[in-house]
């Protein structure tokens with residue numbers, strides 16, 4: 001394999017709690033190539049957000065580390081943009097200004113004012129939000145706000161896009177639309193993406209690779225599944241594709257047979273266009 005773009009080596013993460021040290025992650029090793037779309041999946045509380053936060057530089061691993069393009073990650077940086085489930089926009093700024101804030105941070109010196117303006121509009125157009133540029137977050141829907149969050153992240157031209165359940169709170173149609181847009185944008189920009197999801201179909205549809213995490217405490221990488229499906233992918237034709245169905249079953253088997261929690265979890269169809277969603281409210285709470 002060529003030199004990895006992003007590498008986690010021997011990552012361990014312990015948290016101090018009133019009951020003593022809690023080991024959330026134990027010896028996580030991952031090598032990710034430039035432009036790979038990687039999903040992290042696993043039961044609630046297994047440590048997915050902890051992995052993402054370490055890559056984002058928001059948490060420091062207790063042992064081991066994370067290297068991006070040869071540099072150790074110790075703090076957040078604009079080359080790693082994060083999209084959270086709750087879109088986290090500044091409520092007092094307009095849609096345009098929210099994206100502008102990120103663009104200023106990265107391109108104040110390298111782009112003229114006019115270039116920045118057209119770049120902001122371009123990114124709002126990518127997520128179909130240019131029409132609402134002057135609105136404030138309070139005046140738009142959750143799905144629209146999520147699209148702005150994605151535009152803001154993409155506008156930073158991050159080499160790594162980190163997404164923590166980016167579509168988790170959206171209705172089925174918006175979710176499907178955004179998944180399709182993300183696949184198109186990612187193909188065009190060749191960003192490396194790490195996405196946390198609870199949705200098995202979302203993981204298979206979008207990913208080049210699905211990292212399945214074992215249950216915590218001391219969670220590790222359980223299985224690493226490569227999704228060898230041609231792109232562009234079409235959710236409708238893939239639904240009956242035997243290879244797609246096989247991958248989907250592999251993930252379900254891991255979650256509901258190999259890593260089954262003591263409290264049994266029933267996968268449900270939750271009326272999502274994408275299908276099986278192992279959402280938090282169906283999974284047992286496993287926070288320490």
Ligand SMILES: Nc1ncnc2c1ncn2[C@@H]1O[C@H](COP(=O)(O)OP(=O)(O)OP(=O)(O)O)[C@@H](O)[C@H]1O
Pocket residue numbers: 015016017022024042043044045046047048049050051216280286287288
């Ligand atoms: N700051 C902290 N202090 C103590 N324990 C923590 C802290 N942050 C996370 N944990 C624990 O580490 C484990 C992993 O948490 P994490 O949020 O990474 O899981 P997750 O897989 O993202 O969960 P979910 O799918 O529910 O979002 C959990 O048991 C959690 O309670």
